[in-house]
Amino acid sequence: MIKEARIVDVEKVAVIGSGNWGTVIARMLGTNVVQQKGFDHEIKMWVFEEMIGERKLTDLINEKHENIKYLPGIRIPDNIIAVSDILEAAKDATILVIVIPHQFVRDVCDKLKGKIHPKAKAITLVKGFDTTETGIRPISHVIKEALKIPVCSLSGANLANEIAEEKFSETTIGYKNRQEGELFKRLFETKYFKVGIVDDVLGVELCGALKNVVAIAAGIIDGLKLGDNTKAAVIRIGLLEMKKYIKMFYKGIKDETFFESCGIADVITTCYGGRNRKAAEAFIITGKSFEQLEKELLNGQKLQGTLTAKEIYSVLNRKGLEKEFPLFTTVYRIVFEGLDPHNIVEDIA
Numbered sequence: 378m379i380k381e382a383r384i385v386d387v388e389k390v391a392v393i394g395s396g397n398w399g400t401v402i403a404r405m406l407g408t409n410v411v412q413q414k415g416f417d418h419e420i421k422m423w424v425f426e427e428m429i430g431e432r433k434l435t436d437l438i439n440e441k442h443e444n445i446k447y448l449p450g451i452r453i454p455d456n457i458i459a460v461s462d463i464l465e466a467a468k469d470a471t472i473l474v475i476v477i478p479h480q481f482v483r484d485v486c487d488k489l490k491g492k493i494h495p496k497a498k499a500i501t502l503v504k505g506f507d508t509t510e511t512g513i514r515p516i517s518h519v520i521k522e523a524l525k526i527p528v529c530s531l532s533g534a535n536l537a538n539e540i541a542e543e544k545f546s547e548t549t550i551g552y553k554n555r556q557e558g559e560l561f562k563r564l565f566e567t568k569y570f571k572v573g574i575v576d577d578v579l580g581v582e583l584c585g586a587l588k589n590v591v592a593i594a595a596g597i598i599d600g601l602k603l604g605d606n607t608k609a610a611v612i613r614i615g616l617l618e619m620k621k622y623i624k625m626f627y628k629g630i631k632d633e634t635f636f637e638s639c640g641i642a643d644v645i646t647t648c649y650g651g652r653n654r655k656a657a658e659a660f661i662i663t664g665k666s667f668e669q670l671e672k673e674l675l676n677g678q679k680l681q682g683t684l685t686a687k688e689i690y691s692v693l694n695r696k697g698l699e700k701e702f703p704l705f706t707t708v709y710r711i712v713f714e715g716l717d718p719h720n721i722v723e724d725i726a
């Protein structure tokens with residue numbers, strides 16, 4: 378059991394991930410560590426290496442101070458150093474900011490196992506679950522078990538591109554140890570990114586995972602041109618199913634968490650402006666597969682909602698709970714079993 382906060386005099390941050398959100402986060406933290414006391418000024422950002430034409434993405438980021446693939450047109454501070462070797466990125470870091478698509482977390486943790494700073498602590502910004510042969514696990518549990526360190530969570534109504542343009546938003550940090558929650562608030566908060574902290578690591582992260590299924594439902598509604606009232610119904614019912622699922626399977630979840638940015642606010646923003654919504658709308662309009670649409674619409678960015686819908690459905694199906702979660706079940710059936718999308722209204726009404 379990890380109890381004491383692992384605060385050190387000077388915290389060194391590593392950002393593990395450099396996609397759309399990962400790059401925006403690195404940009405914000407790069408500015409904050411210079412302005413706040415108690416942080417080393419250099420941040421390493423781990424990049425899953427890829428070639429852009431003849432050049433490595435890592436070299437391009439360090440040369441141009443811009444991630445031209447995942448966040449084009451936005452300057453990243455000079456103190457963000459892109460690194461393709463994950464052990465080099467994490468070496469000496471006392472704070473690991475984990476911000477990668479959920480399907481890659483276990484592999485990344487396996488690589489870091491036994492190779493991190495003894496005082497390291499982590500915060501997960503990942504929205505999704507880990508899948509094993511026996512079921513699904515929260516990402517914070519995967520990190521904690523693999524690395525034996527305390528893990529906080531951050532999730533909220535946070536469309537990365539809007540935050541890159543410094544438009545105001547709120548977010549929520551879930552902590553177990555308040556000192557760590559306060560440390561992370563200091564690290565992440567800016568004038569345009571307001572952080573609320575709650576004593577509920579799992580509630581915060583699981584809202585972020587499940588809202589992606591509701592976003593797929595919202596995209597289906599948009600694709601069918603059913604209008605805003607129907608979408609509002611999907612948002613309301615989706616939030617209730619999120620709450621019911623989380624409270625049914627996890628202990629100690631606080632009701633108030635669902636009214637923080639990570640709850641209601643994220644469901645709303647994701648159902649209007651997110652990638653999952655956009656892909657689901659295109660799925661209805663074009664009839665193309667989600668794999669195809671991910672490639673065509675997202676330029677390397679990853680959808681999280683379809684995988685999560687499948688993972689959640691496998692739990693509901695195993696436990697005979699489909700009827701208690703009509704929205705989650707219908708989303709799965711439309712996406713994976715070819716159910717007529719119009720059933721979405723019939724099934725939740």
Ligand SMILES: NC(=O)c1ccc[n+]([C@@H]2O[C@H](COP(=O)([O-])OP(=O)(O)OC[C@H]3O[C@@H](n4cnc5c(N)ncnc54)[C@H](O)[C@@H]3O)[C@@H](O)[C@H]2O)c1
Pocket residue numbers: 394395396397398399400424425426447476477478479481502503504505535536537538677678679680681
């Ligand atoms: N983009 C947003 O607006 C946003 C906002 C909040 C939370 N999130 C969440 O943050 C997490 C990360 O999303 P993102 O937007 O930064 O990423 P992204 O979807 O923009 O990019 C995908 C990333 O995955 C990397 N990748 C590809 N194959 C990989 C592999 N085998 N191993 C490791 N990495 C690999 C790519 O290099 C790229 O950096 C997700 O869980 C997402 O739901 C995203």
Ligand SMILES: O=P(O)(O)OC[C@H](O)CO
Pocket residue numbers: 504533534535536537592643646647650651652653654681
């Ligand atoms: O673009 P999406 O659908 O992955 O959603 C992005 C964020 O999670 C919204 O808060």
